[in-house]
Amino acid sequence: MLVEGKNISFSYDGFSLALRDVAIKIEKGEFLVILGANGAGKSTLVKHFNALLPLEQGELRVAQIDLRDEKDIWLLRRLCGMVFQNPDNQFVSSTVEEDIAFGLENYEAPRDEIPERVRAALALVEMGGYEKRAPDTLSGGQKQRVALAGVLALEPEIIIFDEATAMLDPSGRQEVLAIMDKLHKAGKTIIAITHYVEEAVAADKVILMQKGRILACGSPEAILTDLDLMKAAELLPPLPVRLYHDLRQAGVHLKNCPLTNEELVKEIWQLKSKT
Amino acid sequence: MKTLPAGQYIPGHSFLHQLDARTKILCLFLLIATVIGALSLWSYALVLAVIALLILVSRLPVRPAVAPVRGIYRFLLIVFLMNALFFGGEEVLASWGIFQLSREGIRQGFRVVGNVLLILILGNLLTMTTLPTQVTTALESLIKPLKFIGVPTEDVAIIISIAIQFIPTLVEETELIKMAQIARGARFESKKLLERAASFIPLVVPVFISAFRRADELALAMEARGYRNAKNRTRRKKEPLAPHDYCALAVCAFICLVQFLLLRNLV
Ligand SMILES: Nc1ncnc2c1ncn2[C@@H]1O[C@H](COP(=O)(O)OP(=O)(O)OP(=O)(O)O)[C@@H](O)[C@H]1O
Ligand SMILES: [Mg+2]
Numbered sequence: 316m317l318v319e320g321k322n323i324s325f326s327y328d329g330f331s332l333a334l335r336d337v338a339i340k341i342e343k344g345e346f347l348v349i350l351g352a353n354g355a356g357k358s359t360l361v362k363h364f365n366a367l368l369p370l371e372q373g374e375l376r377v378a379q380i381d382l383r384d385e386k387d388i389w390l391l392r393r394l395c396g397m398v399f400q401n402p403d404n405q406f407v408s409s410t411v412e413e414d415i416a417f418g419l420e421n422y423e424a425p426r427d428e429i430p431e432r433v434r435a436a437l438a439l440v441e442m443g444g445y446e447k448r449a450p451d452t453l454s455g456g457q458k459q460r461v462a463l464a465g466v467l468a469l470e471p472e473i474i475i476f477d478e479a480t481a482m483l484d485p486s487g488r489q490e491v492l493a494i495m496d497k498l499h500k501a502g503k504t505i506i507a508i509t510h511y512v513e514e515a516v517a518a519d520k521v522i523l524m525q526k527g528r529i530l531a532c533g534s535p536e537a538i539l540t541d542l543d544l545m546k547a548a549e550l551l552p553p554l555p556v557r558l559y560h561d562l563r564q565a566g567v568h569l570k571n572c573p574l575t576n577e578e579l580v581k582e583i584w585q586l587k588s589k590t
Numbered sequence: 591m592k593t594l595p596a597g598q599y600i601p602g603h604s605f606l607h608q609l610d611a612r613t614k615i616l617c618l619f620l621l622i623a624t625v626i627g628a629l630s631l632w633s634y635a636l637v638l639a640v641i642a643l644l645i646l647v648s649r650l651p652v653r654p655a656v657a658p659v660r661g662i663y664r665f666l667l668i669v670f671l672m673n674a675l676f677f678g679g680e681e682v683l684a685s686w687g688i689f690q691l692s693r694e695g696i697r698q699g700f701r702v703v704g705n706v707l708l709i710l711i712l713g714n715l716l717t718m719t720t721l722p723t724q725v726t727t728a729l730e731s732l733i734k735p736l737k738f739i740g741v742p743t744e745d746v747a748i749i750i751s752i753a754i755q756f757i758p759t760l761v762e763e764t765e766l767i768k769m770a771q772i773a774r775g776a777r778f779e780s781k782k783l784l785e786r787a788a789s790f791i792p793l794v795v796p797v798f799i800s801a802f803r804r805a806d807e808l809a810l811a812m813e814a815r816g817y818r819n820a821k822n823r824t825r826r827k828k829e830p831l832a833p834h835d836y837c838a839l840a841v842c843a844f845i846c847l848v849q850f851l852l853l854r855n856l857v
Contacts, residue, residue, distance in 0.1 A: 365814055389818060397814040404807040407748075409723045409755045420824040421816035429824065449722075451758040465815060 316376075317343045317473065317504055318364060323373035325359055333359040335527040337373070341506065341520075343472070346499045348515040348535075349508045351524035352549040357508045360524070361475050364506070365395040378472055393422055396466030400478040402458035403451075405465075411437070411453075412446035415465045422469065436468035437461075440494055456487025460494065467498075474498060476507040480514070512553050515539060516574045523548045540572040555579040598654075599721055605834075606648040606719040611728035613835040618716050620842040624849045625708045633853040637708055640845060644712075648719055655718065658710035666703050673699035726751045731828065744820030752808070760801060767796050 318341035325334040333356050341347055349357045362368040364377050366388040375382040378394045399405055408414040415433045424432065437443050440460040450458060459479055466474060476495065480488040492514065499505045507514065515521045521538040523530040525548045531538055538544060542560060545552045555573040559582075562569060569586060573579040601607075606614070621640065628634050645655050677699070679692025717725070730747035737743045768778060771792060778789050 367810055367814060389816060392814060392816045397811075399807065399811055399814075401804075401807060403759050404804045405811040406755055407752050407808070407812060409726070409751070413723065416824075417812075417817075418815040421818065421822075423822060423824050426824050426827060449758075450755075451762075462811075469816065 317341055317345075318375075318377050320363070320375035320382075321373060323360075323363065323370070323375060325363070325368065325371050327359075332527050334363075337527075337529055339522070339529065341473075341504065343504055344499075344502050346495075346505045346517070346519045347507070347522065348518040348520075349506065349522045349524060350510075350512060350515055350538075350548065350550060351530075354526075355524040355548075356527040357524055358477055359527075361397070361477060361506060361508060364473065364475060365392050365397055367397075393418075393469045394471050395473040395475065396469060396471035397475040397477065398459065398463050398466055398479040400481050402455055402462060402482065405462045406450040406458075409449050410446070411442070411448050411450060411461050414450060414461065415468050418465055418469045432468050433464075436464040439467050439498075440464045454487060455483045456490040459483065459487070459491050463491070463494065471503075473504045473506065476505070476509075478508050478510065481510065512539060512550060513575075516553065523550075525549065535574060536572075539574060598718065600650060600654070600718050602649060602719065604647060604649040604719065606644065606715065608834070609719075609838055610829070610831055610835045611720050611724035612732055613831060613838050614716050614720055615725070615728050615732060617838055617842040618712055620839075620846045621712050622709050624846045625705050625712070627846075627849050627854055628705075629854050633849055634704070636845065636849060636853055641708065641711055641715075644715055648715060650715070650718055655714060656711055658714055659707055662710075666706065669706065670699040670703050673702050722754050726754055727826065730826070742820070744823075748820050756801075756804070756808075759804070760797065763800055764793065764797050767800075768793060 318339060320340075321338040323334055323337040323339075324332055326332050337356075337360060339360070349360070351357050359368065363370060363375060363382065366382060370382040377391060380387045380391045380394075382388075382391075406414050407417050412430075412433055415436055416429050419429050419432060433446070434443070437445065440463050442457065442460050442464060445453070445457070445461070450461060453461065463474075463479075476491075480491050483491065488511075495505055495507065496517065507518075509515065516535050516539065518535055520532065521535050522532045523538055523544065530548050531541075531544050539552055540556050540559075542552060542556075551557070553574060555576060555578060558579060559569055559572045567586070569582040571578075571582060573582050609617075621637075624633075624640070625637050628637055645652060648655070674691060674695040675689040677692065677695035678690060679694030679698075681693040682690055683693060683696075684691045720728075726747075729750055730743075733741070733743050733746060736746075768776075772778065776789065776792065778786070
């Protein structure tokens with residue numbers, strides 16, 4: 316287990332709980348998506364993984380590091396990178412190259428290795444050649460990819476995306492999602508928080524959060540097609556799932572509940588060829 | 591053609607572009623001293639000649655290079671009046687209550703306004719021929735000696751770098767908030783200076799709130815990327831200054847000396 320925690324509770328203000336008795340297990344190489352309404356506690360939970368928030372109650376181990384031990388926090392942050400929602404609030408330097416070097420400099424990487432590692436990280440996010448550009452001259456998707464490169468330069472095990480696609484246009488979103496997928500295939504553990512349920516379809520595992528609790532955890536098929544569960548989490552299931560149920564009510568019975576548009580087309584095609 | 595805003599970097603390969611940013615900053619200080627030290631007409635003639643030469647050498651278009659002159663004439667007018675009216679001189683031309691217009695006052699007003707303008711143009715020449723990153727890196731290495739008097743220079747360097755990085759975002763945001771308020775009926779175009787100034791007050795609060803929120807998020811992002819303190823970080827490489835940098839410094843120092851030793855006391 317790469318991440319293993321139980322009985323985690325947390326409160327920002329001392330009386331209302333942002334996390335209530337959460338237990339979580341994440342395996343190495345897993346692609347995990349966390350869904351939940353605003354204020355469900357998703358960000359609060361993931362900020363525990365790289366110790367941006369202190370572990371107040373419960374147990375948590377990430378990459379063999381016990382979070383109750385404060386002294387390894389800095390090492391943990393190298394293993395567990397994080398990309399945030401707002402692309403504009405993540406840059407510390409006025410060129411792409413220096414910004415990516417920021418993390419490396421924090422970990423005192425040898426000076427002459429830095430340019431090569433910066434180049435490699437930029438190549439991973441397909442932003443080679445942008446070294447000298449100022450971050451504010453890039454598109455949203457490009458900014459997020461640079462922010463991601465800054466994280467990747469540290470060669471983390473786990474990469475957390477906290478609504479990293481939320482402020483992007485559709486093409487910017489696709490750019491970031493494609494790289495997420497590539498990283499997953501390369502064996503990285505990906506934890507993605509999102510409000511787009513469609514982004515959860517490709518996940519290995521989906522966690523549904525509500526009011527500081529983990530409501531459910533399972534495969535996308537099990538979670539996303541369960542209308543009652545989704546409703547309890549105050550979420551709307553993906554369009555194909557809703558269509559499947561609407562069609563059912565209208566008396567059209569598809570064989571399986573589809574998660575993607577392609578699956579929906581296939582189901583309808585099968586139904587048509589049967590009649 | 592759209593006129594270039596003052597101070598923005600214009601790429602080029604002139605002598606000024608090629609100078610090390612550290613040299614340019616030090617030269618700027620020397621030349622500012624030369625401006626401030628100017629008293630006689632001869633010393634202003636020297637300063638003007640130097641500036642003309644610099645613009646020539648930079649191969650920059652003249653208009654944006656002297657653009658700061660246009661942007662702030664209101665401010666300069668106020669500076670002039672303050673000096674003219676409050677500078678107690680012997681040859682009083684007129685007086686109203688506490689205000690007193692004297693020949694010396696007018697001269698002082700011209701001098702201060704002239705100095706501000708000349709210094710602005712010089713600063714403008716620096717930023718137009720130097721990338722912001724080069725300026726920050728240079729500042730970082732120039733403030734190093736302050737460490738010996740207890741200044742946390744590494745932290746200051748990071749602060750400078752982040753502050754400069756944040757400027758475009760904040761400008762954009764101010765513009766957005768302004769638009770939002772115009773959409774709700776606010777006016778920023780009043781001709782009256784006081785009204786105009788007052789109309790900007792409702793702009794300041796949201797811009798500050800948003801700046802604080804951004805700063806919070808940025809601090810978190812920095813921590814997430816392993817930032818502990820400014821000390822335990824990889825050191826940047828120190829580039830030695832080239833011969834032409836030393837030449838430029840020597841020339842500026844010479845100009846400064848000529849100003850203070852010779853021209854200043856000529857009438
Ligand atoms: N810095 C903070 N100080 C005080 N309370 C906070 C803070 N951050 C979050 N909270 C509260 O903790 C709860 C959980 O917030 P959290 O940010 O984890 O939710 P989230 O699931 O990430 O929501 P969103 O989808 O809006 O990002 C909310 O009730 C929120 O108001
Ligand atoms: Mg959140």
